[in-house]
Amino acid sequence: MQNFATKTEFKGNYIDGRWQPAHSGDRRQVYNPATGDLIGEVAESSVSDAREAIAAAKKSFYQTREWRDLDTQARADMIYKIAEKVNENREELAYLDTIDNGKPLREAQGDVDDAFHCFLYYAGLIKAPSGGSYGVNDGFGKMHSYMVHEPVGVCAQIVPWNYPLLMGVWKLAPALAAGNSVVFKPSEITPLSTVRLFDIFDEVGLPAGTANLVIGTGERVGAELARSQDVDMITFTGSTTVGQSIMRSAADNVKKIGLELGGKSPNIIFSDADFEGAIEWAMLGIFLNQGEICSAGSRIIIEESLKNKFVLKLKERAEALSIGNGLDNPDMGPLVSRHQMRRVLEYIQIGKDEGAKLVCGGYQLTNTPYDLGNFIAPTIFDDCTSSMKIVKEEIFGPVVTIQTFRNEQEAIKLANDTQYGLAGAVFTKDGAKALRVIKEIRAGITWINCYNPTFNEAPWGGYKMSGIGRELGEDGLLEYQETKQININLNPGPVGWYIH
Numbered sequence: 196m197q198n199f200a201t202k203t204e205f206k207g208n209y210i211d212g213r214w215q216p217a218h219s220g221d222r223r224q225v226y227n228p229a230t231g232d233l234i235g236e237v238a239e240s241s242v243s244d245a246r247e248a249i250a251a252a253k254k255s256f257y258q259t260r261e262w263r264d265l266d267t268q269a270r271a272d273m274i275y276k277i278a279e280k281v282n283e284n285r286e287e288l289a290y291l292d293t294i295d296n297g298k299p300l301r302e303a304q305g306d307v308d309d310a311f312h313c314f315l316y317y318a319g320l321i322k323a324p325s326g327g328s329y330g331v332n333d334g335f336g337k338m339h340s341y342m343v344h345e346p347v348g349v350c351a352q353i354v355p356w357n358y359p360l361l362m363g364v365w366k367l368a369p370a371l372a373a374g375n376s377v378v379f380k381p382s383e384i385t386p387l388s389t390v391r392l393f394d395i396f397d398e399v400g401l402p403a404g405t406a407n408l409v410i411g412t413g414e415r416v417g418a419e420l421a422r423s424q425d426v427d428m429i430t431f432t433g434s435t436t437v438g439q440s441i442m443r444s445a446a447d448n449v450k451k452i453g454l455e456l457g458g459k460s461p462n463i464i465f466s467d468a469d470f471e472g473a474i475e476w477a478m479l480g481i482f483l484n485q486g487e488i489c490s491a492g493s494r495i496i497i498e499e500s501l502k503n504k505f506v507l508k509l510k511e512r513a514e515a516l517s518i519g520n521g522l523d524n525p526d527m528g529p530l531v532s533r534h535q536m537r538r539v540l541e542y543i544q545i546g547k548d549e550g551a552k553l554v555c556g557g558y559q560l561t562n563t564p565y566d567l568g569n570f571i572a573p574t575i576f577d578d579c580t581s582s583m584k585i586v587k588e589e590i591f592g593p594v595v596t597i598q599t600f601r602n603e604q605e606a607i608k609l610a611n612d613t614q615y616g617l618a619g620a621v622f623t624k625d626g627a628k629a630l631r632v633i634k635e636i637r638a639g640i641t642w643i644n645c646y647n648p649t650f651n652e653a654p655w656g657g658y659k660m661s662g663i664g665r666e667l668g669e670d671g672l673l674e675y676q677e678t679k680q681i682n683i684n685l686n687p688g689p690v691g692w693y694i695h
């Protein structure tokens with residue numbers, strides 16, 4: 196691949212169409228999770244920076260209105276230009292996500308491709324027919340009633356560190372397509388590809404104040420975005436605990452919210468499933484992106500008669516995975532940070548203490564060349580019960596638990612025995628059984644005989660404590676729009692009755 200600078204240029208925040216440092220002048224250092232090397236410095240923003248970005252977005256939407264008032268064709272043309280630039284800079288964006296997050300390069304390249312197509316999708320969707328008219332009771336005269344969709348206003352967006360570029364685009368593309376102005380906060384530990392994306396916004400001439408970037412912690416910047424009276428909508432992807440906090444803050448001005456939160460998703464495997472296929476998809480379900488995926492198939496629920504054979508094969512495949520620097524395209528890279536690695540290791544110890552059977556992994560890789568990185572061996576726990584913390588709580592790492600069932604009803608009960616409801620899958624060759632079971636799974640994203648495929652055209656979001664609202668698809672655009680009813684009296688003269 197093309198060689199890029201090993202350390203990125205400092206750019207700071209992007210507010211009102213220009214790059215600037217944080218008001219305090221503070222900077223945060225960014226490190227490669229595979230090597231520990233310093234790879235960049237970014238702004239360490241505070242409440243005052245967030246407020247300036249909100250003010251710029253508010254001015255852009257309510258006063259200058261340059262982006263909001265563009266017709267849909269002109270707005271779509273600009274988003275097409277952004278998409279083209281993303282595609283032109285594919286290798287650089289993928290490189291930045293790999294050195295920043297740790298994921299294998301091919302996965303980062305796939306993320307950039309998906310981001311490119313996401314921009315294309317919403318550029319096209321915004322030009323599709325929208326709204327509707329209604330046949331109404333004419334008792335008040337000759338009336339016409341119709342509905343239109345309008346942008347929400349100032350949209351604050353907060354994304355996590357596991358898919359830095361792609362999850363940002365999932366929010367930015369529909370929000371911009373709808374005509375909103377945005378304030379965007381990436382994870383402060385993986386901001387580099389987002390900084391480059393905002394460079395692209397600047398290059399294509401996105402009007403000043405339309406898209407604003409503020410880099411800082413959730414405690415400072417994120418909290419201010421949530422509580423600000425000048426923010427009309429906030430969307431957040433991350434932990435359920437933080438999502439709950441955002442809901443409480445957003446209540447102050449009853450701002451619109453969108454939350455994609457935690458998951459502890461079941462992967463149900465029946466004894467009549469295609470064995471090799473189920474193994475492959477189970478591996479992808481838990482070890483893709485080092486298991487740092489909210490929809491990961493972290494709970495394998497398998498028919499009792501197949502369990503021993505399946506676990507033996509899963510162990511063999513897990514132990515054969517290559518692990519290393521994402522730029523070398525291993526099967527699995529490092530976890531994103533020392534903090535996250537320690538968290539996962541703590542859960543592994545909890546699993547041992549709870550009496551789960553450690554089948555493989557369960558330790559940090561410390562021998563050269565791993566000693567400076569955040570590497571954990573792929574980990575499988577067998578003989579798990581629903582009361583165990585490793586089964587109940589989101590670990591967000593390469594750790595999977597095994598439970599068994601004897602019949603459909605037991606499988607469904609185990610699958611739904613969770614506070615979460617983001618995703619789930621069923622593996623069986625029996626199509627009727629697959630549909631029966633999948634319809635009973637209380638989750639927003641489900642698969643049959645596969646795990647993890649995601650499409651820009653299909654809605655993404657969860658049930659229960661996995662969130663509110665949907666991203667992607669037509670639903671993803673509607674999240675960033677308000678619905679207005681307009682009623683027109685076509686005969687404005689007297690109607691022959693009066694209010695006394």
